[in-house]
Amino acid sequence: xxxxxxxxxxxxxxxxxxxxxxxxxxxxxxxxxxxxxxxxxxxxxxxxxxxxxxxxxxxxxxxxxxxxxxxxxxxxxxxxxxxxxxxxxxxxxxxxxxxxxxxxxxxxxxxxxxxxxxxxxxxxxxxxxxxxxxxxxxxxxxxxxxxxxxxxxxxxxxxxxxxxxxxxxxxxxxxxxxxxxxxxxxxxxxxxxxxxxxxxxxxxxxxxxxxxxxxxxxxxxxxxxxxxxxxxxxxxxxxxxxxxxxxxxx
Amino acid sequence: xxxxxxxxxxxxxxxxxxxxxxxxxxxxxxxxxxxxxxxxxxxxxxxxxxxxxxxxxxxxxxxxxxxxxxxxxxxxxxxxxxxxxxxxxxxxxxxxxxxxxxxxxxxxxxxxxxxxxxxxxxxxxxxxxxxxxxxxxxxxxxxxxxxxxxxxxxxxxxxxxxxxxxxxxxxxxxxxxxxxxxxxxxxxxxxxxxxxxxxxxxxxxxxxxxxxxxxxxxxxxxxxxxxxxxxxxxxxxxxxxxxxxxxxxxxxxxxxxxxxxxxxxxxxxxxxxxxxxxxxxxxxxxxxxxxxxxxxxxxxxxxxxxxxxxxxxxxxxxxxxxxxxxxxxxxxxxxxxxxxxxxxxxxxxxxxxxxxxxxxxxxxxxxxxxxxxxxxxxxxxxxxxxxxxxxxxxxxxxxxxxxxxxxxxxxxxxxxxxxxxxxxxxxxxxxxxxxxxxxxxxxxxxxxxxxxxxxxxxxxxxxxxxxxxxxxxxxxxxxx
Ligand SMILES: Nc1ncnc2c1ncn2[C@@H]1O[C@H](COP(=O)(O)OP(=O)(O)O)[C@@H](O)[C@H]1O
Ligand SMILES: [Mg+2]
Numbered sequence: 001x002x003x004x005x006x007x008x009x010x011x012x013x014x015x016x017x018x019x020x021x022x023x024x025x026x027x028x029x030x031x032x033x034x035x036x037x038x039x040x041x042x043x044x045x046x047x048x049x050x051x052x053x054x055x056x057x058x059x060x061x062x063x064x065x066x067x068x069x070x071x072x073x074x075x076x077x078x079x080x081x082x083x084x085x086x087x088x089x090x091x092x093x094x095x096x097x098x099x100x101x102x103x104x105x106x107x108x109x110x111x112x113x114x115x116x117x118x119x120x121x122x123x124x125x126x127x128x129x130x131x132x133x134x135x136x137x138x139x140x141x142x143x144x145x146x147x148x149x150x151x152x153x154x155x156x157x158x159x160x161x162x163x164x165x166x167x168x169x170x171x172x173x174x175x176x177x178x179x180x181x182x183x184x185x186x187x188x189x190x191x192x193x194x195x196x197x198x199x200x201x202x203x204x205x206x207x208x209x210x211x212x213x214x215x216x217x218x219x220x221x222x223x224x225x226x227x228x229x230x231x232x233x234x235x236x237x238x239x240x241x242x243x244x245x246x247x248x249x250x
Numbered sequence: 251x252x253x254x255x256x257x258x259x260x261x262x263x264x265x266x267x268x269x270x271x272x273x274x275x276x277x278x279x280x281x282x283x284x285x286x287x288x289x290x291x292x293x294x295x296x297x298x299x300x301x302x303x304x305x306x307x308x309x310x311x312x313x314x315x316x317x318x319x320x321x322x323x324x325x326x327x328x329x330x331x332x333x334x335x336x337x338x339x340x341x342x343x344x345x346x347x348x349x350x351x352x353x354x355x356x357x358x359x360x361x362x363x364x365x366x367x368x369x370x371x372x373x374x375x376x377x378x379x380x381x382x383x384x385x386x387x388x389x390x391x392x393x394x395x396x397x398x399x400x401x402x403x404x405x406x407x408x409x410x411x412x413x414x415x416x417x418x419x420x421x422x423x424x425x426x427x428x429x430x431x432x433x434x435x436x437x438x439x440x441x442x443x444x445x446x447x448x449x450x451x452x453x454x455x456x457x458x459x460x461x462x463x464x465x466x467x468x469x470x471x472x473x474x475x476x477x478x479x480x481x482x483x484x485x486x487x488x489x490x491x492x493x494x495x496x497x498x499x500x501x502x503x504x505x506x507x508x509x510x511x512x513x514x515x516x517x518x519x520x521x522x523x524x525x526x527x528x529x530x531x532x533x534x535x536x537x538x539x540x541x542x543x544x545x546x547x548x549x550x551x552x553x554x555x556x557x558x559x560x561x562x563x564x565x566x567x568x569x570x571x572x573x574x575x576x577x578x579x580x581x582x583x584x585x586x587x588x589x590x591x592x593x594x595x596x597x598x599x600x601x602x603x604x605x606x607x608x609x610x611x612x613x614x615x616x617x618x619x620x621x622x623x624x625x626x627x628x629x630x631x632x633x634x635x636x637x638x639x640x641x642x643x644x645x646x647x648x649x650x651x652x653x654x655x656x657x658x659x660x661x662x663x664x665x666x667x668x669x670x671x672x673x674x675x676x677x678x679x680x681x682x683x684x685x686x687x688x689x690x691x692x693x694x695x696x697x698x699x700x701x702x703x704x705x706x707x708x709x710x711x712x713x714x715x716x717x718x719x720x721x722x723x724x725x726x727x728x729x730x
Contacts (some may be wrong), residue, residue: 048685049684049685050681050685051681052677071684072681072685073685073687073688073689076685076686076687077687084682088676089679090682090683090696090700091701092700092701092703092704093696093697093699093700098683099686101688101692101696102686102687102688103687105686105687105692141700158686162686
């Protein structure tokens with residue numbers, strides 16, 4: 001589904017990703033762990049097409065398509081979704097309206113009929129229920145005045161509505177209490193299907209108690225330095241990153 | 251629906267309503283002197299008092315110089331190069347829609363304002379001003395049953411001369427300013443609304459303006475009188491065809507609200523802003539003022555301004571009656587080479603008077619925008635309150651926003667609040683929207699509409715939708 005080969009990317013003239021390889025198969029859940037500043041968010045941003053990064057080498061294909069040539073919205077249309085580490089506030093933009101516009105933009109790009117207001121509302125109610133979220137969320141402006149936890153939950157809610165083929169969750173678990181963590185985990189688990197893949201970027205093993213990853217990778221100094229199964233996460237929790245020689249100087 | 255921006259399919263960024271209707275006009279040669287003022291009055295068969303009023307205004311205007319204080323730049327206007335009268339040829343007013351010139355109706359259709367549909371669907375009475383003379387007035391009967399007068403001011407002059415004599419110029423005197431004096435001397439036509447005591451106007455009153463004849467300045471005159479305990483909502487929407495010469499527009503709007511009366515005046519203004527170099531746009535120099543003459547009266551201005559090359563406009567409220575309320579909600583967009591110097595004046599004279607100002611300025615391209623607001627609390631205005639919120643949104647880094655709040659407080663009991671912010675659409679916001687599948691343009695439009703929401707919420711629903719569409723269209727290509 002996603003194939004990253006030798007990816008190198010700069011911010012300004014600083015090289016952050018230094019030849020990164022990653023293969024994600026259909027239906028798989030991959031956890032990417034690594035110390036602060038190792039390039040996890042950079043990877044997520046480069047994959048979703050954020051400006052300000054220069055790709056200097058390597059390739060990324062998503063379902064056979066060259067992803068790096070595409071605008072961010074085109075990547076979303078293909079089924080890529082990024083849950084932001086720091087969700088952005090959109091004052092005055094109604095959450096429901098925003099999501100409906102996004103979903104219909106994606107459906108339109110795929111040649112599917114747009115959802116009318118009634119069907120969309122039904123979909124929202126259904127997803128709220130699955131995630132045990134309060135419907136006051138729908139009436140508020142996107143992330144505006146939300147607490148940290150609410151913002152993260154809203155990201156998961158958006159993911160649930162947009163039903164991406166590949167969701168990248170950038171530290172969605174950090175700063176969450178146990179209840180909120182469960183909601184996030186429920187959201188991801190509900191989305192899990194043989195058709196969908198997930199990249200969980202996380203700092204802690206904690207999230208992996210709720211979401212069983214198929215693979216765990218350690219990202220350090222701009223490269224995947226170690227890959228393994230779930231047991232790798234436990235090992236990391238025990239020993240820290242130091243034993244891999246992955247502790248960042250920065 | 252009203253809360254959601256109707257982001258329409260992306261169309262040409264060129265001015266959408268820029269076409270010129272072919273219709274035979276009866277137009278005066280350019281130039282202005284006493285003879286022209288007399289001729290306008292004669293052509294309209296006006297009573298003596300009105301001719302005298304015009305002449306007095308004209309003589310006063312001749313002593314005035316063009317105001318220079320606004321933060322706008324444009325070449326000197328040659329007032330002798332403008333024609334001061336233009337009327338569609340069909341002489342007698344139509345009795346029904348069938349009698350309306352087909353070319354004119356075609357124009358409305360192009361503008362997306364099918365009158366029949368509006369009549370049927372929304373129950374809005376439409377008094378369409380085409381050039382200088384009203385040619386379509388609808389729903390008059392239904393309004394008449396309620397006792398509401400809604401007609402061309404030129405008709406009102408004949409049919410209700412006492413009301414006109416009593417109120418015309420009582421809020422904006424002919425001596426008020428250069429453009430008000432000019433308007434008083436040569437005003438072509440406009441709208442008169444009279445709502446009798448205790449009457450709640452049964453429908454939104456709406457006038458669509460359209461500047462059409464080449465080189466003809468437009469000098470509309472609007473007068474709305476709401477008697478004690480009455481209520482009226484008036485919608486004004488404007489579009490104009492594309493053209494080369496700059497066109498002067500100097501309207502005067504006077505509102506009068508007696509005890510417990512309420513007037514809501516909403517404007518969506520979309521005049522031709524000029525081409526990419528700023529050539530050919532409309533100059534919009536307007537004097538709008540509401541007089542809260544009665545106790546507990548309320549006047550509310552809501553405006554969405556996206557058009558014109560230059561806008562010079564300060565809808566104001568004179569809060570004379572005790573406990574009266576003045577409101578000003580504004581969205582103004584300047585892009586390309588557009589310039590706007592706009593804002594409001596809230597003059598607190600009565601006790602416990604309250605005013606609210608919410609101004610949202612959006613600048614893109616090389617647009618320059620100035621907010622100029624005056625809040626004056628007179629010595630007698632015990633317990634007056636004002637809340638001002640003035641937000642600017644910049645798109646790109648070649649545009650500008652300037653804020654000039656003037657505050658004069660003569661009574662120590664006044665409560666004043668002033669908030670001002672300037673922000674930019676951030677890359678973070680754009681990326682966030684795009685990562686959810688929205689195009690850059692839809693993202694900008696959504697963020698901008700969110701920024702303006704407080705103002706759009708004040709508009710009647712059909713208008714809010716139209717305003718959001720307009721905003722989206724006018725900001726196409728503003729980013730990236
Ligand atoms: N916009 C930026 N400008 C400069 N440096 C940046 C920028 N974004 C990230 N970096 C740097 O890139 C490195 C990786 O950052 P990031 O991808 O956010 O790490 P992680 O998400 O793993 O904590 C850090 O050293 C960080 O300081
Ligand atoms: Mg990060």
